[in-house]
Amino acid sequence: MSALDILIILLRIAFGAFVPLSFVAVLVWMERRGAAFFQDRAGPNRCNVYGIRAAGLIQNIADAIKLIFKEDVVPGHITYKFYFILAPMLVFITALLCFAVIPFADALVIGDREYIMQAVPMDIGILWFLAIVGFGVYGIILAGWSSHNKYGVLGGLRAAAQVISYEIPMGLALVSLLAVYGTVDLSAMAQYQGQLLFGFIPAWGFVLQPLGVIIFIVAAFAETNRTPFDLAEGESEIVAGYHVEYSSMKFALFFMGEYVAMFVSSALIVTLYFGSYQIPWLSTETLVAYARPVVIIIMIGLPVIGWLFGEWIKKNNRTHYYRPDDPRSRETTIYISLLWSLVAILELILLCYVIFAAGGVADRILVVLLQIGSFLLKTFLMCFVYVWVRWTLPRFRYDQLQKIGWEKMLPLALLNIFITGAIIVSFN
């Protein structure tokens, strides 16, 4: 094992562990500010460090400090403290482990070696995901039960019943998808989606499985306990459900686990149905072959995007009432200068690449970086869909939830398998 091997293994593991974690901050921010904008409010925008509010991201630091310094209560009536403490860890760790098998870029070819861009390079992909994600609900059930609280138990029960009902349509939607791709390896699925259908449509999962994608997304919402399926913590009926007895960082672990699960299931939806890391019409080989023109297009596009973003900041980052010596205009100047220095640095790096490094390994690394960017952008948009749905749809009633799961999604998923099978058999 060479030094390069070890470096790449470390980079992959770092990516798999830290990207979901840092996305928690982004997702909490997106949830709160997004919710506010959906409801014509402003959201948390007052927290600042020396006047820098970073669009409300500083609020996350305040929240974290608050949660860390709160008293960590283990109520006296709890009999099994071990399970009580184990439950939030289980929720968080299972959510984080799911991300390990999701590829975030095409295999990196350096010399004669190929490095698969997954935190854990395994070819059982989707099976790993199903196994681990099913474990996640154990944490919720355990939390509800060990809290020794009727609301907790009700929340845990609901979570269990819901996950059991929705794992079936989810699994069946995956069956038809596996029939299309002919593999369980997520990397192979991602590579499959780099092809073109009839020569001009990207062969992404949602084109091949239009019914399957709807079933899978709905089931994934239920699986992550997000609105409209967040009955396990329906605050109007059962207070906060399974985490009613938790406080401080133990609660924060549930909270973070929920957001990591949301990120991971977005990543999985993107991987299975929205072309994974593929950039539409630009497969890995095309990108490597035309690396130089692509970089030049990016170099032209960057200042334009920077300018638009800067104009948006200037327009919106000001006080909407009279205020002498507006501190927000000072903040705006800092943002604008940061933005343009970032653009300048990127331009410089790309220029160095074009002049000195183009061709060979540098092209491969560039393509991997572009694909990581594409993957993260798609996942980010899918997370936005999660937030968007949460602030649009009301929560289902419990019987409606089960009815949709068993009477609508299950037959639809079976029908989908039937149609997919018929098409595959008749075309081969």
Added chain:
Amino acid sequence: MGIKVRVVERKGRTFLEQLYLVEVAKGMAVTLGHFFRNILDNSRLYVRHYPEVKPEITPRWRGRHRLTRHDDGTVKCVACFMCQTNCPSHCIMIEAGERHDEKSEKMPVRFDIDLLECIYCGYCVEACPMDAIRMDTGIFSVTSDSRESMVIGLEQLLETPGGFAESDYKKGGG
């Protein structure tokens, strides 16, 4: 005279509505419209930037109490106990004393209002025969960090100025 019968149309029974997805898409289009409207121009948010921009208070608003004075500066209150008797939350405590300014026989020597007990119903203002107690200060945010300071006495009540012009108050509250 027959009973008016209005038949309410039952919604949500057609196939498209039962399919649910179409309606979800419609709802999501509405919320996304709001999102983009607000993110592209955040001056269009329906919010008041509260601590900096205060809401407009009308003269009819029942704010914190005050005691009024005659034009010559003497206290209007005659310690008749009307407000204390009427108060549903028993937050007014009056102690009457001898009066020597020829206006009346009695005046309050102590007039405490416990703002933590007060429910701001305005019965004291209604009951007062002398128009001595009013709630027209326009103070809507009554906060403190100790219980003791939430009981305000005679001096404080007399010191607090009215928030509105006399004519506006007469027009609004009557």
